[in-house]
Amino acid sequence: MYANIPGRFIQPTWGSIRLSVGVLLLLSATSAWAASLSLRDAEAIALRQNPGLGALTQKIAELRHKAVAVAQLPDPHLALGAANLPLNSFSMNQQQMSMLSVGLSQTFPSFGKLGLEGQQAGIEAQAAADTLRGQSAELVLLLRRAWLQALYTEDAVATVQHQEQLEAESVQAALALYRSAQGSQVDVLRAQLARDNLANDISKLQAERASDLAQIAQILNLPEPPSIEHQWPNLPPPPTLAQA
Template sequence: MDVNLFEQLLAKNRIRLLAGIVLCCSTTTACADPLSLQNAQTIALRQNPGLGALTQKIVELKHQAVSVAQLPDPHLSLGAENLPFNSFSMNQQQMSMLSVGLSQTFPSFGKLGLESRQTRVEAAAATDTLQGQSAELVLLLRRVWLQALYTDKAIMTVRHQEQLQAESVQAALALYRSARGSEANVLRAQLARDDL
């Protein structure tokens, strides 16, 4: 068997395995329909865990860009001083008191806007990375798809050629038996079939 044909057969088997895995992982109910290239791309993009994680990272960065642009939460404090532990009565001692406090932290001028812009830039970079990885995945899938298509056509061509060579051998044998052909023609036809 030709080495290239053997490699093509192995590649076709890998493609069939990949297509089988994609089909098994698919949640579609139409199992009778053949998998189209567009459907395979959709499934590959939707079920790729790396792309899903990157999509979640983008969502997180967009939400974070909004939250870092806002002032920090104010702090509320409640306190009790010189409160007796035996009765917890505020009237037992004159120095007992309760305190309530509210404080707010103000960052330096421009810091919130700068952090928000930086987070938006990170989200944009992650979006570009997501688009690049999606395009790379689609490109690899299309290459594999074309390789599988080529391998399928090559196998069909080889089978057709085998059939033609077998018919050629039968025709040469028939001519030889009817004494209209030579034994050399029969041998040539058989050698051509064996070479194929």
């Protein structure tokens, strides 16, 4: 863009352009981070970014390639040689006895050996695939448990906070009755104790929710707890790493 000043145009500098681009990127990243994360997206992130599952997937691919390779015959060997070469000029046409030799050899293993080795590698690949499915399901189970606990504690905090407001009103009512000589001090103390107990319950629930969100961040390998979508999800079967 150019600034329209009478008599001349002013071209923006590279510093202002970089600053504008940086601000746009920061705003887009902030809006993306502020968006609530759904459980399905969280499961996909957990399966993709888990280093143990990634290493196991690579191992399965290697074992499957090995199962195909060991079941085939080894590569044939080609041999080249020269016999009775003359020593004065090394010319192939000087004497008729000079000649080249070409040989091709193939190794044949014992009967059934290739099939057994391929079958063994296939069994190892299948066992690794079963382990991958089990670890994926366990990871998703841990994520879902922390997710549901975070949703439950969030609802519980809202409920207890409402009860705390009601108890605060009860305290005010007990104080009014006490001041008008229509109530006792015991009633005031009892209402205050109930309000304080609810405040302690709120603090405990908030600490539990913070712990659940921290566990979610650890499973997803995030630097800080995410903002999760406040909606009780329908829980389908855990997705596999290939589906994610």
